[in-house]
Amino acid sequence: MRKSNGMAMTSLDLRHSSFITRWYLWGPTALVVLGVVVPLGYLVVRAFGAEAGELADLVLRTRNLRLLGNTLGLAAAVLALTTAISLPLAWLVTRTDVWGQRFVTLLGVLPLAVPGYVMAYALLATAGPNGTLASLTGLVIPRPHGFVGAWLALSLYTFPYLFLNLRAALLGLDPALEESARSLGASRQEVRWRVVLPHLRPAFLAGGLLIVLHVLGDFGVVSLMRFETFSYAIYLQYAASYDRVYAAWLALMLLGLTGALLWGEARLLRGRLFHRAGGGMARHRQRSALGAWQGPALGFAGGVGFLSVGLPLVTVLYWLGRSTERGGHLLEALWDSASASAGAAVLAAALAVPIAYLGVRRASKRTRVLERIAYLGYATPPLAFALALVFFSLRAMPWAYQTLGLLIVAYALHFLAEALGPVRSALYQAPPQVQEAARSLGHSPLRAFFAATFPLLRRGLVVSMAFVFLSALKELPITFLLSPLGFESLAMRMWGAASESLFSVAAPYALALILTSTVLVGLLLQRDGQRDP
């Protein structure tokens, strides 16, 4: 079994055990670190490249304050409206005997299948003198735009993030806690305020964070509604004028805002993660009878469902009937979208395996930093990320600028976090001893991994790739800034038509996007179902 003698192996073995010779570990690590950190760093360099006087002018413009006000105001308003929708809905499906509980739950999830810009498109195409409503019923309502338009569209498609978190928290709350509070003399109402609500706080923070990150990073909705937030301003600055330094500053400000948000969230969550003590299944919970309130409750759920899912579907189908598209452009766009997304899916999965492996099997401070960097790429607003990559590629590797390769790398780095999740959980389920057994049976580390551990990751990898594929398919701002000449994805064509109010032209692309997103939601739900049996 062993052929070489001890001394000859010495140097070889030491080399083998070190990280440096394991290209399959340091290669992906280097790509992720360089791909995320260096462009963001270059953004800073670029921003500070201006002269002192100009710098002061850029940073102290009153426009920045207005953008900050707009962005924060929009985020706060969306958070308020999504809470007003999600909390009652989550309560209805977990604590009451509302009819069609499963269907109502589905209504709270399905809006995820409608990309934000499709939702904005639906609102725009419904209202106004030429809108669906006017031509079907003659009723003309003013077209939503600016703050109100962005607020409605963003709220209607992001509220499921909060709904899902609140629902999980309500389901996970041990009934014994509420029962012991009652036995200690608290009324039903008091229990709600003193026991249930405090326990919902982590879920509210987690869901709310996702929603605010979406608002900060959103480009599709605010651009269609023409409401100037940081993201939209970055795009205008980049596309319309050539003041790249100011664009870099805006991106930095947006990054700073995101960073402050994440930091604040971490501080708020510290020590507030409540766990149910003791294992086992929670007992079945008593649901309160709605009685006469059944009607209004269903009306509320139905209204939310109609606005967030029904309206986009009806709008798309209505305008599809008026479309002259015969399939040619749609196929071209599908091909463009699919080729870039498929590349991104494969690359992201290939990066996710070694990074998840290091994080799970070699947990240390360094590997935690590595995973944080992967999440940093995800949390970075897409426009800021894309802009950083544009600046960096123009400076360091101009040959890569506006190539399909760079677009794929950008997608993969941005959506890496989505690929990491399923691979990580698959790795946690695969016992490390299996790989050690393969080592003791004579296989090198890499071969042992592929022979023993990799087969157990296959399912997770498929899910990872599906997530990244579908997310990249819907992606708009990164595609705008980094796509090769002549490349036009589904999202780009749909946005282009919608921004010129060519609603029937946009319809087929919108439908294709809704359908692919529905698959993504199906996947999410399946994983969710697996996690809490």
Next chain:
Amino acid sequence: MPLLTVSCLSKRFADGALPVVNGLSFEVEEGETFALLGPSGCGKTTALRCIAGFEQPDSGTVSLGGQMFTGGGTLVPPERRGIGFVFQDYALFPHLSVRDNVLFGLGSLPKRERGDRADEVLRLVGLGGFEARKPHALSGGQQQRVALARAMAPRPRLLLLDEPFSNLDALLRQEMRERVRDLLKREGMTALLVTHDQEEALSFADRVAVMQNGRIDQTGTPEEIYATPRTLFVAQFLGRTNLLLTQADGEEADTVLGRLRLNRAVHGSVLLSIRPEHLALAATPDNAASLEGTILGREYRGHDITYRVQLGGIDCLVHTDNRTRFGPGDTVWVRALEPAVVLERVGEVTP
């Protein structure tokens, strides 16, 4: 020359933490079955993993058949050690059939010999006919035998077993212990077993090393370590015992059990151990060495009985067969059947 030599092995998992393995040294002879016995957390599994090459010790050496595996700048990776490993939870490859699991380590054999060897080993462990099954379709005992077959198939020079019987129920455990021991002996396999179960170590191994806090307290045959424990820890870990603190004067000492013979000559204050089954009970004084006591409690355990007897101001335990009929309050006469064992005081060096 011993097959396996472990010398001054030390390992700590975090800087500043207490070492899990602390200067561990022992040798295993060719063809021997050796057990590392100790409570959980004593470092025995970590030591085993250092020998297999899964962990890198901070210091110390491991060598097999004269070849240095760990130490002196060398670190041979596990796949080049030629050591078989049977994991506590077996770690069978769930996606491979029983036969493919066994074939996994046979890559270095010529192709036609691989299948023959796999079938041979599966027959050896009594799993002929189960080749096509997947691991999840096997019982715990069968999975354990697949793990054993897989580890033995490449004919390793040393087989390491990490608590291999702990996941089996009591009846099956006893049966598997006997079968595996027979198999190892028949194949002339050198094996190193790690366990926290003293009964398992005593019945399975040719020699046992009792570990505490990352180092060995005593090494010897099962009879040696049970009958003449070197330290208080070994005496108590291998079973119940009576401890007597007294003054010795040479071969004998005065104790609450009367004047006892000692296993070695010693002077001054000593701690003695005498096992409950080395004491006998009688309803009448049968000779001068007997002492009168009172039964405090009776623990009936099927094939034997343990009595708690008050005697000269202390409680002591006495094991009898299951035919004695004493009850609490009865007056009995206690007599020592064997010499008491002098335990080393902490820090005392073995002669």
